[in-house]
Amino acid sequence: MIEVQHVTKRYGPLTAIQDISFSVAKGEIVAFLGPNGAGKTTTMRILTGYMPATNGSVRVADFDCHESPLEVKRRIGYLPEHPPLYLELTVREYLTFVGRMKGVEMGQVVQRMERVIEQTGLGEVKKRVIGNLSRGYRQRVGLAQALIHDPPVLILDEPTVGLDPNQIIEIRDLIKSLRGSHTIILSTHILPEATALCERVIIIHRGKIVAIDTQEQLATRLRRSEKLRVTVKTELPDMEDQLRTVRGVINVSAGESVNTYLIEAELGHDIREAITEFVMTHQLGLLELAVVSMTLEDVFIQLTKQDTSPPHAGNDQSP
Ligand SMILES: Nc1ncnc2c1ncn2[C@@H]1O[C@H](COP(=O)(O)OP(=O)(O)OP(=O)(O)O)[C@@H](O)[C@H]1O
Numbered sequence: 018m019i020e021v022q023h024v025t026k027r028y029g030p031l032t033a034i035q036d037i038s039f040s041v042a043k044g045e046i047v048a049f050l051g052p053n054g055a056g057k058t059t060t061m062r063i064l065t066g067y068m069p070a071t072n073g074s075v076r077v078a079d080f081d082c083h084e085s086p087l088e089v090k091r092r093i094g095y096l097p098e099h100p101p102l103y104l105e106l107t108v109r110e111y112l113t114f115v116g117r118m119k120g121v122e123m124g125q126v127v128q129r130m131e132r133v134i135e136q137t138g139l140g141e142v143k144k145r146v147i148g149n150l151s152r153g154y155r156q157r158v159g160l161a162q163a164l165i166h167d168p169p170v171l172i173l174d175e176p177t178v179g180l181d182p183n184q185i186i187e188i189r190d191l192i193k194s195l196r197g198s199h200t201i202i203l204s205t206h207i208l209p210e211a212t213a214l215c216e217r218v219i220i221i222h223r224g225k226i227v228a229i230d231t232q233e234q235l236a237t238r239l240r241r242s243e244k245l246r247v248t249v250k251t252e253l254p255d256m257e258d259q260l261r262t263v264r265g266v267i268n269v270s271a272g273e274s275v276n277t278y279l280i281e282a283e284l285g286h287d288i289r290e291a292i293t294e295f296v297m298t299h300q301l302g303l304l305e306l307a308v309v310s311m312t313l314e315d316v317f318i319q320l321t322k323q324d325t326s327p328p329h330a331g332n333d334q335s336p
């Protein structure tokens with residue numbers, strides 16, 4: 018549904034994104050993750066035909082963004098980083114106006130407007146002037162205008178920014194409900210959001226894609242050690258040092274609660290039995306023993322803390 022090939026964007030001397038390629042299948046929800054200034058918004062603006070790429074090509078629903086920008090725009094709903102709202106209009110007036118601008122038939126625009134107002138939870142404020150709405154409600158209006166012409170593709174730049182926790186859940190549920198029927202790319206800084214909504218994540222760092230995969234695959238690929246969390250009832254005075262003597266253990270650190278330890282072992286080494294034996298031998302009382310899997314946050318930090326610029330980066334053969 019979305020095909021991005023070798024896209025580069027320069028703003029004068031600054032290369033905001035460099036040689037980016039990826040594709041998104043119909044009905045898929047993909048998250049764009051990356052630190053501030055990574056190039057997420059730039060990529061989204063190019064995808065929506067808002068701005069041309071310096072190099073490369075983008076196709077949406079088989080139309081080239083450069084050659085057929087109108088066909089592409091018809092099929093995309095875009096929630097920009099800063100939605101352009103007409104502050105003096107009421108929510109209903111604004112959505113009707115945008116609907117007409119986006120080609121919704123006169124006879125259907127009221128019906129579409131009522132539908133998106135319901136979907137985005139704007140019922141209570143639909144007669145109010147947008148300029149008087151709170152930030153969260155304005156964000157919902159932004160989302161409503163992206164949905165008004167019922168586009169098959171949605172490009173959402175930080176859709177839940179500025180919302181309170183309850184609103185975040187509602188908007189996430191709304192996005193989830195579009196799964197399968199819509200193809201969605203959303204950018205976010207909130208990693209649990211990507212976890213909750215998306216099958217695949219694209220991690221972008223300094224204008225380059227550093228990973229595209231499912232979260233599970235990323236975690237597996239980046240795992241350099243096995244991690245266990247063990248909780249005991251009583252502990253030894255030199256517990257950490259003692260645990261380090263267990264065969265296969267590389268590192269031990271204190272966990273987040275009392276009498277809990279995080280134990281790292283060599284990759285491929287299952288030390289659960291050895292740890293259980295250790296706890297039994299010292300009669301410490303085993304309360305919990307669990308394998309700790311890598312979270313998306315671990316993956317993100319690992320990938321974006323690396324500097325991708327030196328020519329030798331990624332070459333693991335150095336001593
Ligand atoms: N119109 C512009 N003119 C010049 N430079 C720009 C322009 N827009 C973005 N940039 C630069 O391009 C780079 C990528 O910016 P972009 O807004 O795409 O990042 P982002 O990943 O969306 O960041 P954030 O998480 O802060 O929204 C940044 O260095 C930014 O300063």
Ligand SMILES: [Mg+2]
Pocket residue numbers: 057058059098174
């Ligand atoms: Mg941005």
